[in-house]
Amino acid sequence: FTEKARVQVNPLFVAGRYRKLVRDIPQSKWFCSSCRGRGCEKCGGTGKMYPESVEELASKPLLEAAEGEKTLFHASGREDIDARMLGSGRPFVIEISKPRKRFLNLKNLEAAVNANAEGKVEVSGLRFSSKDFVRRLKKGESAQKEYRVLIDFESEISEDELRLLEENLSGILIKQQTPLRVLHRRADLIREKYIYEVKVNKVSLRRAEMKIRCQGGLYVKELVSGDEGRTKPSVSELLENRAKPLKLDVLNVIMDEQSKVKCR
Numbered sequence: 378f379t380e381k382a383r384v385q386v387n388p389l390f391v392a393g394r395y396r397k398l399v400r401d402i403p404q405s406k407w408f409c410s411s412c413r414g415r416g417c418e419k420c421g422g423t424g425k426m427y428p429e430s431v432e433e434l435a436s437k438p439l440l441e442a443a444e445g446e447k448t449l450f451h452a453s454g455r456e457d458i459d460a461r462m463l464g465s466g467r468p469f470v471i472e473i474s475k476p477r478k479r480f481l482n483l484k485n486l487e488a489a490v491n492a493n494a495e496g497k498v499e500v501s502g503l504r505f506s507s508k509d510f511v512r513r514l515k516k517g518e519s520a521q522k523e524y525r526v527l528i529d530f531e532s533e534i535s536e537d538e539l540r541l542l543e544e545n546l547s548g549i550l551i552k553q554q555t556p557l558r559v560l561h562r563r564a565d566l567i568r569e570k571y572i573y574e575v576k577v578n579k580v581s582l583r584r585a586e587m588k589i590r591c592q593g594g595l596y597v598k599e600l601v602s603g604d605e606g607r608t609k610p611s612v613s614e615l616l617e618n619r620a621k622p623l624k625l626d627v628l629n630v631i632m633d634e635q636s637k638v639k640c641r
């Protein structure tokens with residue numbers, strides 16, 4: 378017998394939801410653009426653009442407890458690095474390869490992750506999951522999302538104009554050409570995304586807060602700015618008033634099993 382017995386260890390899948398409470402942490406580990414992870418002067422030898430990520434904060438205690446080889450982080454879409462992820466959080470699955478231990482105390486691990494990442498990232502509802510659920514997560518990327526964005530206008534705004542925005546942006550398809558800011562990593566094409574509902578509240582003479590419930594994958598910052606005419610219609614275009622997104626929060630990621638939620 379020359380053939381060696383190959384022991385295949387199935388990965389371990391742990392699902393949950395995460396909230397990101399700050400604006401400067403990326404979802405996934407982001408390698409340094411100069412050294413691509415080896416470590417250089419620019420990144421202070423860490424090999425990373427940012428010291429922490431949701432992925433690392435959530436995965437590390439699990440990897441250690443399972444005594445696994447490495448982890449993969451799967452999520453239902455992602456927010457921009459400067460956007461918070463609030464509400465009940467975004468669904469994710471951590472895939473741990475070659476775990477030596479499979480019976481983890483997820484309640485304790487959840488508490489450990491949250492204590493370590495306090496004020497930055499919060500995980501909830503940790504449970505054992507499967508490859509199949511990862512597939513469903515990926516499919517659900519276009520599921521409904523709810524956002525809140527603070528908008529700064531070049532000129533003063535009136536209540537009538539805000540009502541006009543609500544009427545003209547609710548229940549329509551937005552045509553969005555790949556935003557200039559992501560053009561370097563995504564193909565240049567036009568996507569159509571549906572907006573279910575828009576609510577706008579005036580905050581001050583030149584500021585308003587807009588809540589949007591839409592199909593996942595809509596670029597909300599560009600819906601506001603218009604992205605030099607690449608997103609149509611846009612807030613800037615509709616009001617003929619240059620609009621700039623200041624702060625963006627994801628309020629809700631609505632999975633299939635959840636019933637339809639209205640903007641509050």
Ligand SMILES: [Zn+2]
Nearest residue numbers: 409412417420
């Ligand atoms: Zn580097």
